[in-house]
Amino acid sequence: MKHNLNNALSKTRSRILSGLKRIKNVFGTGPRLEYEILEKLEELLVTADVGVRTTQKIINNLENSIHNIDKNDFQAILHALERELLNVFERNNQREILPQHQSTECKGTPRIILAIGVNGVGKTTSIAKIAHRYKTQGKDILLVAADTFRAAANEQIEILANRANLELVKSQYGADPASVLYDGIISAEKTKKDVVLVDTAGRLHTKVNLMEEIKKMNRVIRKNIHSSNIEVLLIIDSTAGHNAVYQARSFSENLGATGIMLTKLDGTAKGGMVVAIEDELEIPVKLVGIGEGIDDIEDFVPADFVKAILYE
Ligand SMILES: Nc1nc2c(ncn2[C@@H]2O[C@H](COP(=O)(O)OP(=O)(O)OP(=O)(O)O)[C@@H](O)[C@H]2O)c(=O)[nH]1
Numbered sequence: 001m002k003h004n005l006n007n008a009l010s011k012t013r014s015r016i017l018s019g020l021k022r023i024k025n026v027f028g029t030g031p032r033l034e035y036e037i038l039e040k041l042e043e044l045l046v047t048a049d050v051g052v053r054t055t056q057k058i059i060n061n062l063e064n065s066i067h068n069i070d071k072n073d074f075q076a077i078l079h080a081l082e083r084e085l086l087n088v089f090e091r092n093n094q095r096e097i098l099p100q101h102q103s104t105e106c107k108g109t110p111r112i113i114l115a116i117g118v119n120g121v122g123k124t125t126s127i128a129k130i131a132h133r134y135k136t137q138g139k140d141i142l143l144v145a146a147d148t149f150r151a152a153a154n155e156q157i158e159i160l161a162n163r164a165n166l167e168l169v170k171s172q173y174g175a176d177p178a179s180v181l182y183d184g185i186i187s188a189e190k191t192k193k194d195v196v197l198v199d200t201a202g203r204l205h206t207k208v209n210l211m212e213e214i215k216k217m218n219r220v221i222r223k224n225i226h227s228s229n230i231e232v233l234l235i236i237d238s239t240a241g242h243n244a245v246y247q248a249r250s251f252s253e254n255l256g257a258t259g260i261m262l263t264k265l266d267g268t269a270k271g272g273m274v275v276a277i278e279d280e281l282e283i284p285v286k287l288v289g290i291g292e293g294i295d296d297i298e299d300f301v302p303a304d305f306v307k308a309i310l311y312e
């Protein structure tokens with residue numbers, strides 16, 4: 001069964017809704033004071049994993065915006081909160097992965113998506129999902145298995161590629177991933193592929209040699225492909241909590257991430273961290289993973305997300 005965002009967010013939603021219900025019950029007991037409401041909303045956002053810093057910003061803005069609202073009108077307060085959450089996402093308006101517009105000088109040359117991130121966040125699964133989606137749209141794609149670190153990595157991506165009937169450039173265990181990547185790019189150019197999708201090994205942002213390795217891959221891409229054709233996609237596991245934000249910052253500083261795919265939204269009550277990620281990293285969340293199936297991927301639409309976490 002194909003999942004959808006609204007279902008995927010049910011755990012996050014029920015956490016937020018139970019908090020909102022508690023606030024609403026307090027509303028029932030008489031006129032409310034502004035600071036009391038703000039304090040309760042602050043608590044709610046922090047427990048929903050929006051993160052302390054981002055929560056603080058939202059509450060400060062809310063303090064200004066609820067001045068003219070009837071403090072006994074719960075629904076109006078909720079709408080004000082909805083608007084402030086949406087505000088966080090408004091700074092980033094380029095949410096499309098590999099934006100459609102391609103500069104004329106590189107029309108007809110392959111575009112590339114490099115998936116990066118720590119171990120087990122869902123890079124391989126996500127790359128297969130994106131590849132499958134492009135394929136369904138009629139695009140000619142090439143999958144490059146540049147995870148040469150884990151012995152079982154090849155087998156995993158091969159299974160995914162076979163299942164979705166995707167063309168794959170394999171690597172040998174222990175090979176230099178930058179050279180596998182280079183071969184992939186050359187082959188894609190020769191065969192006029194539309195999109196090259198590169199799966200990389202998971203790595204901790206603190207491992208210097210592994211970060212150097214992926215920086216080298218990034219350089220190979222930048223040398224051979226026009227910047228308007230490059231998406232450096234940071235994959236983040238939404239179950240990982242706030243620590244993921246620090247890891248993500250390091251990846252993005254080292255590699256210039258252009259977008260985020262947030263995985264496993266279906267398995268978490270910490271969906272609020274999407275807000276913190278956008279606010280703190282200033283990189284757009286472009287895609288979300290909402291299940292283990294090849295179709296369990298969606299574009300991230302802030303308005304849908306905010307509605308799904310605030311309303312039943
Ligand atoms: N529920 C759920 N599971 C997911 C999602 N994305 C990935 N997974 C699961 O997460 C696990 C790890 O996924 P991989 O794609 O192997 O992760 P990876 O980042 O490639 O891992 P390494 O290559 O070892 O660093 C697998 O069991 C996937 O099925 C998602 O959106 N939802």
Ligand SMILES: [Mg+2]
Pocket residue numbers: 123124125147153199200201202
């Ligand atoms: Mg992998």
